[in-house]
Amino acid sequence: MAANDAKTMSTAETLYRERTPKSRKMFDEVSRLIPGGVTGTGFLHPYPSYIVRANGCYLYDVDGNRLTDFMNGSFVLPLGHNHPKVRQAIREQMKNGMFFTFPSIVEQDLAREIIDRVPSIEKVRFSVSGTEATMYATRLARAFTGRTKVAKAVGGYHGTHDGLWIGVGRAAGTGDISVPAGVLPEARDELVFMEFNDTEGSVAAIEGEKDNLAAVIVEPIMGAGGLIPPAPGYLEALRDVTARHDIVLVFDEMISFSIARGGAQEFYGVTPDMTTTGKCAGGGLPIGVFGGRAEIMDLLDPTKTPTGYAKVSHVATYGGHPLSMVSGLAYLQAMTPEVYARLHHLGDLVRSELRHLFARLEAPIQVTGVGHLFGFHWTVQDVTDYATASSSDRDTIHDICLAMISKGYFPSSGARCCVSAAMTERHIRGFVRAMEETLHELDLVS
Ligand SMILES: Cc1ncc(COP(=O)(O)O)c(C=O)c1O
Numbered sequence: 001m002a003a004n005d006a007k008t009m010s011t012a013e014t015l016y017r018e019r020t021p022k023s024r025k026m027f028d029e030v031s032r033l034i035p036g037g038v039t040g041t042g043f044l045h046p047y048p049s050y051i052v053r054a055n056g057c058y059l060y061d062v063d064g065n066r067l068t069d070f071m072n073g074s075f076v077l078p079l080g081h082n083h084p085k086v087r088q089a090i091r092e093q094m095k096n097g098m099f100f101t102f103p104s105i106v107e108q109d110l111a112r113e114i115i116d117r118v119p120s121i122e123k124v125r126f127s128v129s130g131t132e133a134t135m136y137a138t139r140l141a142r143a144f145t146g147r148t149k150v151a152k153a154v155g156g157y158h159g160t161h162d163g164l165w166i167g168v169g170r171a172a173g174t175g176d177i178s179v180p181a182g183v184l185p186e187a188r189d190e191l192v193f194m195e196f197n198d199t200e201g202s203v204a205a206i207e208g209e210k211d212n213l214a215a216v217i218v219e220p221i222m223g224a225g226g227l228i229p230p231a232p233g234y235l236e237a238l239r240d241v242t243a244r245h246d247i248v249l250v251f252d253e254m255i256s257f258s259i260a261r262g263g264a265q266e267f268y269g270v271t272p273d274m275t276t277t278g279k280c281a282g283g284g285l286p287i288g289v290f291g292g293r294a295e296i297m298d299l300l301d302p303t304k305t306p307t308g309y310a311k312v313s314h315v316a317t318y319g320g321h322p323l324s325m326v327s328g329l330a331y332l333q334a335m336t337p338e339v340y341a342r343l344h345h346l347g348d349l350v351r352s353e354l355r356h357l358f359a360r361l362e363a364p365i366q367v368t369g370v371g372h373l374f375g376f377h378w379t380v381q382d383v384t385d386y387a388t389a390s391s392s393d394r395d396t397i398h399d400i401c402l403a404m405i406s407k408g409y410f411p412s413s414g415a416r417c418c419v420s421a422a423m424t425e426r427h428i429r430g431f432v433r434a435m436e437e438t439l440h441e442l443d444l445v446s
Contacts, residue, residue, distance in 0.1 A: 011399075011403070011441065011442055011443075012398075012399035012400070012402040012403045012406075012442055013046060013399075013402060015402065015403055015406035015441075016046075016402040016403070016405060016406050017046070018406070019063065019065060019405075019406050020047075020049055020061065020063050020065070021063065022050075022061075022062045022063045023047060023048065023049045023050045023061060023062055023063055024047055026050045026062060027047035027048065027050070030050075041074050044401075044402075044413050045398065045413070049061040049062075049063070049065070049067070049405065050062040054069065054081035054082060055080075055081050055082045056080045056081060056082070056420075056422040057069055057080050057081075057420050057422040057423045057427060058081070059081075059410060065408065066408060067405065067408055067409065067410040068408060068409050068410065068423070068427050068430065068431065069081070069410050069420070070409060070410055070411045070412075070417040070418065070419065070431065071410055071411065071412045071417060071418070072418055072420050073284065074279070074412075075223070075254075075255045075258070075279055075280075075373075075418055076279045076280055076282070076284060077280065077284055077420060078258045078280055078335070078339075078343055078372055078418065078420055078421060079331065079334055079335065079339065079420060079421050079422065080420040080421060080422025080423070081284075081422070083283070083284075083330070083331065083334060085330045085331075085333070085334050086283045086284060086327050086330045086331055086334075088330070089283075089326040089327055089329065089330035090285075090323055090326060090327050092326070093106065093322055093323055093325075093326040094323070096322070098322070098323070099318070099321060099322065100322070103320060104320070104322040104325065106322050106325045106326050106329070107126065107320045107322070107325050109325065109326075109329050110126070110281070110325045110326075110328050110329045110332075111124050111126075113329055113332050113333070114277075114281065114289060114291065114332075115291070117261050117262045117263070117266075117332070118253075118257075118262050118263055118265065118266070118275055118277075118291070119262055119265055119266055119271045120251070120265055120271045120272050120273065120274065120275045120291075120292055120293070121275055121291035121292060122291070122292065122293055122294040122297065123291055123292070123294050123297035123298070124289060124290070124291030124297070125289075125290055125291065125297070125300060125314055125319070125320075126287060126288065126289055126319055126320040126321075126324070126325070127287075127288035127289075127290065127314075127316050127319050128286050128287065128288060128316055128318045128319060128321070128324075129159070129278065129286060129287075129288045130158075130159050130252075130254045130276065130277075130278035130279065130288045131158075131159030131160050131161055131288070132159075132161075132288045132316065133159070133254075133276040133277070133278055133288035133289055133290040134158040134159045134161070134164055134217065134250075134252055134276050134290075135159065135161045135163060135164075136290050136312075136314055137215070137217070137250045137252075137274050137276045137290045137292070138150050138163055138164070138214070138215050138217060138250070139312060140248075140274070140290075140292075140296050140297070140299055140300070140312055141214040141215035141248035141250065141273075141274065141296070142214040142215070143299050143311055143312045144214070144248060144295075144296045144299060145213075145214045145215075145246065145247070145248060146214075147211070147212050147213055147214040147247075148190055148212065148214060149190050149191065149192055149209055149212040149213045149214060150163065150164070150190060150191060150192070150213070150214060150215045150216070150217060151191070151192040151193070151194055151202075151205060151206055151209065151213055151215070151216040151217070151247075152164060152167065152191060152192075152193065152194070152216075152217050152218065153167075153193070153194055153195065153196040153202075153218055153219075153222065153225065153385075153386065154167050154169070154177060154193050154194070154195055154196070154385075154386045154387070155167065155168065155169040155196065155222065155224075155225035155226070155385070155386025155387075155389065155390070156168070156196065156217070156218065156219060156222065156225055156252075156386075157169075157219075157223060157224035157225065158217055158219075158252050158276075162183050162184045162187045163187055163190070164191075164217070165180060165183055165187075166178075166179055166180065166183060166187060166188055166191055167191065167193055168180075168224070169224075169225060169386055169390060177191075177193055192205055192206070192208075192209045192212075192213065193205070194206070195385050195386070195387065196218070196222050196225065196228065196230075196234075196384075196385045196386060197228070197230065197231040197234050197384045197385050198385065199231065199233060199234050199237045202234075202237070202238065203237055203238075203241045206238075206241050206242065206245070206247065207241065207245075210245040210247065211245075213245070213247045214247065214248060215247060215248040215249070215250050215274075216238055216242050216247055216248075216249050216250065217250040217251075217252055217276075218235075218238060218249075218250070218251065218252065219251070219252045219253070219254070219255065219256060220235055220251050220253065220256050220263075220264035220265060220267075220268060220270070221255065221256040221259065221264055221370060221373065222385075222386070223254070223255035223256070223373075223416070224414070224416065225385075225386045225389055226368055226375055226377065226383055226385075226386065226388075226389030226416070227368045227369045227370075227373045227374060227375035227416050227417075228368050228375075228383060228384060228385065228389065229368070229369070229370040230268060231384065235268055235270040236270055238270075239270050239271070239272070242273075248273045248274055248292075248296065249272040249273050249274070250272055250273065250274045250275070250276060250292075251263070251264065251265055251270075251272040251274075251275050251276075252275075252276045252277075253265070253275055253276065253277040254276065254277055254278050254279050255279065255373070256373075257277040257279065257280060257281060258279070258280045258335070258343075258371075258372065259340075259370065259371040259372070259373070260340060260371070261335070261337070261340065263275065263277065267371075272292070273292050273293050273296065274290065274291065274292030274293070274296060275289075275290070275291055275292060276288070276289065276290045277289045280328075280331060280332070280335070281328045281331075281332065282324045282327060282328045282331075283324075283327035283328045283329075283330055283331030283332070284327060284331070285321070285323055285324040285327045285328070286318070286321070286324055287321075287324045287328055299311040299312045300312055300313075300314050339421045340371075342421050343371060343372035343419060343420075343421055344371050344372065346372065346419040346421075346423055346425070346428055347369065347370070347371050347372040347373065347374060347418075347419050349425060349428050350374055350419055350428045350431065350432070351367050351369055351374050353428065353429070353432040354367045354374070354376060354432060354435065355367050357432055357435060357436055358376075361436070361439060361445040362445065363439055363444065363445050364378060364379060364380045365377065365378055365379075366379055366380075366381070366382065366383045366392075368383050368389075372418045372419045372420070373416075373417075373418050374417050374418065374419070375389075375415055375416045375417065376397070376400075376411075376415045376417075377389055377391075377392035377397070377415065378392045378393040378396045378397050378400075379391040379392045379393070392415075396444065397413075397414070397415045398413050399442055400415070400435075400438055400439070400442065400444070401413045401414075401415060403438040403441060403442055404431075404434055404435065404438055407434040407437065407438065408434070409430070409431050409434050411431075
């Protein structure tokens, strides 16, 4: 075995470079205009593949390669790409113009759909990104409680605003809870850290700061931190301790919303005070969603104060954009009970096939995930929180992902993946077969 040595790394990279010469050329050109050659989340070492179009479960790159997409737009598209109902809804809405300052008549339709689905959401507002949604949820919690601190899990990713862009782990380039470059150092003083799934430790951390905590924000299924499901009783314990001390519990369901009709809170039966989501709620167009108990959300209502100004201002030029509203509604309406069942079936299949494969090959890879979400980690440790997820050998995982792309499968370079309902069992078995070939080719197993 030769995990992470120079030979292994160059094999994976050579395979990738051979398949993607046009992407390489494009990267060289685009990097002169756009730092790193990308805007958004799509960077990959040594360079990303540039995508021309996507349909169903496939991406098509500029080199003419077809990739089966196990990333689905960074967890945005559990139904797959280019859904006909979404295209149709956008086309219809576009006939009426793009944007109006006054609210469009379609905003309420998505609001109704989300309130109907998500147990904790009595009232809702829309922003343009998930980052804004978590920023507003924590701001509302501060205004509601009169306290300032927020507790979050180490490694928890809640968007990129200063208030929560600490302790994000490798995504922030630090891997720990130091303050990343450019972030206000004092933002660190307002955060309380807990380890995801450490019930006793998390409750103690919250109890220790109970008089200062406005909110506890947590992903019910830790996403960027490793696609880690909650340990039995963990979410319940957070609910219990926050309720006891009047701390606003926020579930950040950006990724986990698509696990069930009412998100992970319905799936696990724990209702927070506020919920943030986005991703699939926009059906592929930009969106952020924050909502929760009416008495908290009403702080945004300018008709409820004598001054005529809301206690908490929420302004966003593109908030509630009509195209995102109709696209999100069409997408959610297409997420039927049959679709959720199919996503769970394909997710169960990929997790169990990968586990069998890794056991048979005696590869030290742990599989995480639930529903349509799955992650794989090069470590012998059980992955239950960010610390154990970060024991994964990042370079080896990166090589595996590069080699998988060269075989026509796109897992994220962080090995955090999802299936889509546009896939069949054939795609899952192809992915697992490509994984076996990859591990042999890279000399990672004997
Ligand atoms: C859990 C979670 N919260 C917040 C965000 C930020 O969302 P956005 O990228 O739309 O700002 C993300 C993005 O991936 C996320 O996964």
